[in-house]
Amino acid sequence: MHAPTARFIAAHxxxxxxxxxxxxxxxxxxxxxxxxxxxxETTAPPSEAPVAIEPPPTYVSHAATPRDYRRDxxxxxxxxxxxxIFKGKMPPLLQGVGTMQLELDHRGRxxxxxxxxxxxxxxxxxxxxxxxxxxxxxxxPVLMGRVYYVxxxxxxxxxxxxxxxxxxxxxxK
Numbered sequence: 229m230h231a232p233t234a235r236f237i238a239a240h241x242x243x244x245x246x247x248x249x250x251x252x253x254x255x256x257x258x259x260x261x262x263x264x265x266x267x268x269e270t271t272a273p274p275s276e277a278p279v280a281i282e283p284p285p286t287y288v289s290h291a292a293t294p295r296d297y298r299r300d301x302x303x304x305x306x307x308x309x310x311x312x313i314f315k316g317k318m319p320p321l322l323q324g325v326g327t328m329q330l331e332l333d334h335r336g337r338x339x340x341x342x343x344x345x346x347x348x349x350x351x352x353x354x355x356x357x358x359x360x361x362x363x364x365x366x367x368x369p370v371l372m373g374r375v376y377y378v379x380x381x382x383x384x385x386x387x388x389x390x391x392x393x394x395x396x397x398x399x400x401k
Contacts (some may be wrong), residue, residue: 285335289367294377300367301330301377302393308363314388318398324352324383328360331376336366344378352383359389 287304291297306313324347331339341360347353369375380392390396 282335285368285370286365287336287367289336289369290371291369291375292371294372294375297367297369297372297375298377298379298393301332302379302391304366305359305363305391306394309359309389312359312388314382314384314386314390315396317396318382318384318390320399320401322382322398323347323385324349324356325380326353326356326383327378327380328356329376329378330360330366332366332369332374334368334370334373336364336368338364338366339374345380347381347383349383352381355387356381356383356389 289297289300291300325345326343326347327345329340329342329344331342333339338361341357343353347356382390382392382395382398
């Protein structure tokens with residue numbers, strides 16, 4: 229047997245291409261779908277609810293732990309209640325001491341408020357709850373996504389307070 233020549237190989241390739249082209253030409257065309265019927269005037273297109281895009285949070289915390297976030301939360305409350313912060317050391321007898329746990333979502337909105345130890349004075353309890361709600365939204369816990377944190381409220385009879393996280397202490401007498 230002789231080795232195929234270049235002319236033979238080229239002719240063989242050309243014949244193969246011709247067979248492929250002939251087979252492709254013989255294939256039946258893909259049927260086109262019938263034109264769509266126009267919609268009736270009474271049929272409304274399906275409505276899609278607009279996707280609400282939330283603006284970025286106003287306040288942001290880069291705290292990595294609830295303990296770190298507690299300082300950001302306390303500073304935020306102080307900023308929103310500057311006129312109600314007791315200046316200096318608190319007196320020895322307080323009207324109320326309460327410990328509150330807050331759960332905040334990824335945008336700093338209050339999910340739950342849970343009294344771990346409510347103040348005994350009902351007026352102090354209501355005022356603390358009001359101050360917490362009025363300070364919302366809190367700094368968004370961007371690194372944690374959501375946060376549970378605890379702080380203790382030291383409430384004076386004057387209606388002013390300090391948070392344990394930022395307290396200046398308490399006088400002896």
